[in-house]
Amino acid sequence: MTGLVRRVIGFVALPVVLFGVWWVTSADSVAVYFPPLSKIMTAFKETWLGPRLREDVLPSVLRLLGGYALALLLGILLGLLIGSSRRTRSLLEPGLEFFRAIPPPVLIPGIVLLAGIDNTMKVLVILFGCIWPVLLNTVEGVRATDDVLGDTCRTYRVGGFMRLRVFVLRSASPQIVTGARQALSIAIILMVISEMFYSSGGLGNRVVRYQREFAIPEMWSGVLMLGLLGVTLSLAFWLVERRIMYWYHGLRAAERNVV
Amino acid sequence: MLDLRGLRKVYDSHGRQVEALADITFGVDAGELVCVVGPSGCGKTTLLRIIGGLIAPTAGEVRVQGTPVTGPPDGLAVVFQDYSRSLFPWMRVAENVELPLKAKGMPRGRRRELVGQALHAVGLGDAQSAWPWQLSGGMQQRVAIARAVAFQPRVLLMDEPFAAVDAQTRAELEDLIRSVWQILGVTLLFVTHDIDEAVYLGQRVIVLSASPTVVAEDLVIDLPQTRDQLSTRADPRFLELRGRVYSRIQQAKRVRAGERTSV
Numbered sequence: 284m285t286g287l288v289r290r291v292i293g294f295v296a297l298p299v300v301l302f303g304v305w306w307v308t309s310a311d312s313v314a315v316y317f318p319p320l321s322k323i324m325t326a327f328k329e330t331w332l333g334p335r336l337r338e339d340v341l342p343s344v345l346r347l348l349g350g351y352a353l354a355l356l357l358g359i360l361l362g363l364l365i366g367s368s369r370r371t372r373s374l375l376e377p378g379l380e381f382f383r384a385i386p387p388p389v390l391i392p393g394i395v396l397l398a399g400i401d402n403t404m405k406v407l408v409i410l411f412g413c414i415w416p417v418l419l420n421t422v423e424g425v426r427a428t429d430d431v432l433g434d435t436c437r438t439y440r441v442g443g444f445m446r447l448r449v450f451v452l453r454s455a456s457p458q459i460v461t462g463a464r465q466a467l468s469i470a471i472i473l474m475v476i477s478e479m480f481y482s483s484g485g486l487g488n489r490v491v492r493y494q495r496e497f498a499i500p501e502m503w504s505g506v507l508m509l510g511l512l513g514v515t516l517s518l519a520f521w522l523v524e525r526r527i528m529y530w531y532h533g534l535r536a537a538e539r540n541v542v
Numbered sequence: 543m544l545d546l547r548g549l550r551k552v553y554d555s556h557g558r559q560v561e562a563l564a565d566i567t568f569g570v571d572a573g574e575l576v577c578v579v580g581p582s583g584c585g586k587t588t589l590l591r592i593i594g595g596l597i598a599p600t601a602g603e604v605r606v607q608g609t610p611v612t613g614p615p616d617g618l619a620v621v622f623q624d625y626s627r628s629l630f631p632w633m634r635v636a637e638n639v640e641l642p643l644k645a646k647g648m649p650r651g652r653r654r655e656l657v658g659q660a661l662h663a664v665g666l667g668d669a670q671s672a673w674p675w676q677l678s679g680g681m682q683q684r685v686a687i688a689r690a691v692a693f694q695p696r697v698l699l700m701d702e703p704f705a706a707v708d709a710q711t712r713a714e715l716e717d718l719i720r721s722v723w724q725i726l727g728v729t730l731l732f733v734t735h736d737i738d739e740a741v742y743l744g745q746r747v748i749v750l751s752a753s754p755t756v757v758a759e760d761l762v763i764d765l766p767q768t769r770d771q772l773s774t775r776a777d778p779r780f781l782e783l784r785g786r787v788y789s790r791i792q793q794a795k796r797v798r799a800g801e802r803t804s805v
Contacts, residue, residue, distance in 0.1 A: 431627035434596050437613075438620045439642035439693065449641065453632045530632040530673060537675040 318500045323507065326500035331508050335489070340508065343486040346402055347474040350409025354466055358414045359459060362421020363447060366455070372422060379419065387412035387469075388476050395481060405477040405485075412473045413466035420462030424455025457531050460524055467520055471513050486512075543729045544570035544593065544697060548602035551588050562588045564754035566602070572696075575723050575730045577740035580750030580758075581791055586733045587623070589755075590701045593731065594620050606697060619695035623702040625682040629674040629689075636661070636670040639689045660692035661685075663725070664718060680711035684718070691722055697729045704739070713771050716743055720769060737791070741765075741784045742774060749787055751794035758794045761787065 306320045331340065365371050365379075387408055394411075398404045428451060436442070436450050452459075478487030490505035525532075549566040552559055562585035570576045580586055591597045593604050595614040604611040606618060619642075622628040629638050636657050643653045661667050664684040674682055683703055690698055700719070704712045716739060723730050734740050740747045741763060749759040763783055765774060774780055 429627050431622055431624050432630065434591075434594075434620070434622065435628050435630075437596060438594060438618070439645060439689075440614065441641060441645045445645060449630070449633075453630070456632075530675075533673055534631045534675045 315497075316499055318503070322500045323503045326498075327504035327507055330501050330504050339484050339486055339489050340512075342402075342484060343474055343478065344512065346405045346477075346485070347409060347470050349402075350406040350473070351413055351467065351470045353406065353410045354413035354417055354470075355463060357410070358417025358462070358466075359421050359452075362418045362455075362459075363425055363451060365418075366422040366425025367451070372426065376422075379415070383415040383419065387473055391477060391480050400481040405474070408477040409470050409473045412469045416462040416465040416469070417459065418462075420458040420465075421455055424458030425451055427458075428454045456528065460528060464517075464520060464524075467516060468513070471509070471516065475509065543572040543574070543607060544731065545605040545608075546593070546602070547605075549589070549592060549599045549604065550601040551585065551592065551597075552600045561754040563592075563599070564756050566750075566755065566757060568748055568757055568760060570729055570731060572729055573727050574746065575720075575732065575744055576746045576748060577732045577734060577744035578748045578750060579734055579737055579740040579787060579791070580755065581752050581795055582735050584750045584753050585755045586735070586750065587701055589750075590620070590699050590731070590733050594618060594699055615697075617694075617696040619690040619693045619698050621683075621686050621690050621698070621700045621703045623705055625679065625686050625703070625706070626674075628686055629682055631673070631675055633674075634670070635666065635672050635674060635677075635685050638674065638685060639692050642689065642693045656692045656694070657688075660688040663691055663722060664688045678711075680707045680715060683707060683715065687715075687718065687722065691726065694726075695728060697731070698723075698726075700730070700732045702734050703732075705735070712739075717769075717771065719743060737784055737787050738775070741780060741787060742769060742771075747783075747787055749790045749794070759787075759790050 302320075309317060309319045310321065312319050365375055390411060391404070391408055394404050394407050398407055432450060432454065436446050441450065474485075475487035475490075478485035479491050486505060486509060490502055490509075493499075493502035493505060546569065547567050549563055550561070551563040552561050554560075566589060578586060578589065588597070592599050593606075593611070595604075595611045595618070598612075606615040609615065630641070633641065639657045639660055640653050643656060648656075657670075658667070661670060664687050666681065666684050666688060669677065669681070669685075674685060677685065686703070704715050707715065719730075719732070720743065722728075732740070732743055734743075744763050747759075747761045747763055748757055749761065750756070751758040761783065765777060765779060765783070
């Protein structure tokens with residue numbers, strides 16, 4: 284229990300200190316663009332804890348989760364498919380690297396032409412940005428499965444879908460998780476960017492609009508809101524990861540002890 | 543039960559042809575315990591992988607119960623040398639043992655029963671819910687043995703299973719193998735580089751030459767069926783057989799070295 288308390292304290296200590304420093308140093312600020320933190324906090328409460336939460340934050344988050352979930356699903360499925368065969372891999376990898384090299388925001392004008400400016404466009408932009416780390420890491424993970432475990436599967440007639448589920452997917456899971464973690468931060472960035480174009484709502488759009496309207500405390504409060512959202516999402520990711528990758532952390536710790 | 547005829551295996555590595563096995567012919571009767579021993583690098587693992595249907599020979603044929611081997615044959619289990627890589631680290635001990643039974647489509651109740659019996663037989667009855675990486679090397683190899691036992695194979699292949707465990711654990715595991723073999727009535731082919739181990743365990747010892755490999759000698763081990771780490775190993779007959787195998791291997795090495803210098 285004390286271990287947990289210590290970890291929580293360790294986790295929040297720096298943010299609390301920075302917040303305090305910001306609060307004190309900005310307390311009597313008269314600069315228009317850097318208002319006192321107290322003002323920003325008031326704006327935060329009034330802006331984001333009211334109807335905006337449902338009208339802007341919630342739709343943003345749902346689009347983010349939708350695009351992210353689709354990217355995970357498609358990335359892992361295609362990754363298993365491509366990674367399982369050497370020929371498909373060597374055939375597709377150059378193409379995949381090309382697509383990955385395209386910065387997703389540059390596709391927004393094109394996607395708008397095809398899918399309009401609504402939710403579909405934003406989800407597609409997030410999907411397009413997030414799928415690459417998941418896909419390429421899955422391919423890499425599938426490629427690197429252990430030979431002895433593969434022989435074990437063959438000897439004991441573990442084949443077909445069962446082999447994919449209990450062997451390939453699980454041995455690739457450390458790489459898949461790494462890809463998924465990268466994809467999550469990309470998802471947040473793209474959620475914001477996709478809303479800055481042509482959009483009528485959402486967190487990213489609000490921040491841009493407050494800036495244009497010179498509602499500076501509100502603008503900064505939007506930035507705070509995004510930061511909080513990011514932290515919440517990575518915390519959730521960490522909790523899930525710790526659960527499904529328990530074996531991996533245990534294995535790594537055991538290997539370290541031997542060496 | 544097992545019939546190996548004229549097995550040859552040539553590896554093609556970067557344009558260089560390496561003949562691992564030259565000509566291997568021997569048979570193993572049902573229920574027999576045969577040890578294969580040979581100098582390191584003589585292709586013991588290659589031989590075992592061919593019998594297990596994991597790789598194809600360049601020439602020759604393996605038959606299990608009269609059926610030619612083209613892939614992993616039915617009712618054949620393998621215990622690999624590298625236990626840390628043959629157990630699934632994301633499955634608990636019981637799940638590892640259960641997996642082949644699941645793949646067979648065996649009903650849950652029967653699976654549980656066999657898993658329990660097999661783990662009990664190898665002395666790990668209370669480690670069912672442990673993770674493999676929490677166990678010592680010897681215990682991990684016991685889990686791999688339990689997995690093979692639960693599978694109820696007719697033929698069991700073991701590839702230097704005790705090469706990486708300490709001497710004491712090794713002696714315990716050797717006795718475990720003898721008792722498992724007697725209880726199951728399985729046909730057991732045990733590959734090792736350890737001469738003492740081969741003579742102690744086997745009813746027959748097949749001595750391989752250095753690579754390119756042929757059968758140098760097929761030796762019947764006429765020691766009493768009940769074997770004991772202390773008395774068997776002190777038995778004059780044991781020492782005699784051990785000396786015979788040893789000199790045979792040395793001879794095979796010398797022939798090989800002689801060939802090399804003469805070229």
